[in-house]
Amino acid sequence: MKYIPDGLRRLWHRMGSPRWFYETTASWLPWLGGAAALLIAVGTVWGLAFAPPDYLQGDSFRIIYIHVPAAYLAQAGYILMAVCGVILLVWRMKLADMVMTAVAPIGAAFTFLALATGSIWGKPTWGTYWIWDARITSVLILLFLYLGIIGLRRAIERPEAAGRACAILAIVGVINIPIIKYSVDWWMTLHQPATFSVTSAPAMPPIMWVPLLLNVLGFNLLFAVSVIQGTRTEVLVRERRTRWVSELCLRERA
Amino acid sequence: MHPKRKQRLLIISVLIGGVGATAALVLNALNENINLFYPPDQIVAGLAPVDQRIRAGGIVVDGSVFREIGSMSVSFVISDLDGHDVPVTFEGILPNLFGEGQGIVATGRLGADGVFVASEVLAKHDENYMPTELAAMQGRKPPMGNQVNSDPGVSY
Numbered sequence: 001m002k003y004i005p006d007g008l009r010r011l012w013h014r015m016g017s018p019r020w021f022y023e024t025t026a027s028w029l030p031w032l033g034g035a036a037a038l039l040i041a042v043g044t045v046w047g048l049a050f051a052p053p054d055y056l057q058g059d060s061f062r063i064i065y066i067h068v069p070a071a072y073l074a075q076a077g078y079i080l081m082a083v084c085g086v087i088l089l090v091w092r093m094k095l096a097d098m099v100m101t102a103v104a105p106i107g108a109a110f111t112f113l114a115l116a117t118g119s120i121w122g123k124p125t126w127g128t129y130w131i132w133d134a135r136i137t138s139v140l141i142l143l144f145l146y147l148g149i150i151g152l153r154r155a156i157e158r159p160e161a162a163g164r165a166c167a168i169l170a171i172v173g174v175i176n177i178p179i180i181k182y183s184v185d186w187w188m189t190l191h192q193p194a195t196f197s198v199t200s201a202p203a204m205p206p207i208m209w210v211p212l213l214l215n216v217l218g219f220n221l222l223f224a225v226s227v228i229q230g231t232r233t234e235v236l237v238r239e240r241r242t243r244w245v246s247e248l249c250l251r252e253r254a
Numbered sequence: 255m256h257p258k259r260k261q262r263l264l265i266i267s268v269l270i271g272g273v274g275a276t277a278a279l280v281l282n283a284l285n286e287n288i289n290l291f292y293p294p295d296q297i298v299a300g301l302a303p304v305d306q307r308i309r310a311g312g313i314v315v316d317g318s319v320f321r322e323i324g325s326m327s328v329s330f331v332i333s334d335l336d337g338h339d340v341p342v343t344f345e346g347i348l349p350n351l352f353g354e355g356q357g358i359v360a361t362g363r364l365g366a367d368g369v370f371v372a373s374e375v376l377a378k379h380d381e382n383y384m385p386t387e388l389a390a391m392q393g394r395k396p397p398m399g400n401q402v403n404s405d406p407g408v409s410y
Binding site: 052 | 259262263266269270273274277281285288289290291293311348349350351356359374375376377378379380381382383384385386387388389390394397
């Protein structure tokens, strides 16, 4: 632990305080929300109206501008939940449990969006709305994992016990993430392999991928805003018996 | 790190490792069943079951698509572009993206004569995206859909 810079260590200790999180993030939301709206508006209008149609798919390829960011955040959200699970189990940090609670429905929504947009695109492109190939099935399992975590939390009455159970399920389920990522390489699937990778140039010209990049950034910020807002609500609910929350309520009412 | 936390972290690592190893073994054992389709080389080598509902996938060979005039039957050859070819017959409506040089996945039965009789044809899209103008400059053909060559003389 001695190699970790002091500033980072201080942040780590402060994050243990839900109150610190609540008070600090209040000023972030308008900026994050504004930037998200701007990026998504520019990226979507550019992608839908100005990017050229694909030579094979025509205009139906434009669903990529929603599908790719949604599918990416569906997986990133799950990893975030698993990381929070580890932090909760190892360091017993309450805030991690609150973030985990907030991510589950948001991640489920993005997963559903990815499946729905993929299905709508599949009909004109492949000729079918649904096929049980490895990619699509593993993403469906991701949706069920999210729903399972939401259900598990509701099923257990004591918040501490519910948090730990959800943490274990989130950690075990993270195995599904590399399966989703590599499903198109390991097995024969109808879904195509990745168009974008860290190591090689995108299989798409910039006039098509620049608006997609804007939407990916915008969706990231939208996800961040949603998770922060959800966590803030969770902080208030769980800390409702503390003094600082009652004082906050009194101030808001006045 | 606090020894208690170190222990918990160790338990979680073992949990992830164990579940990961289990998943790897299960997926490895189920490998054949997870593949959506048989590629042409496996069909040519006789690895695909005959007269059972299976899927076959490959690239539609250039100039191999023929439709009988006045009917919905169409025939073409799918290949892995590595010397393994499988003739396919199909009766019905092809997806819009169907075309020579495009990947497809067909559901149907492999006959004893080596001809694959398809009941459904799906188009497989690859990871490449390209604007129409750029594709035309590179001499790429637009998809054929159901507008395929007609030749009453050739049929499988």
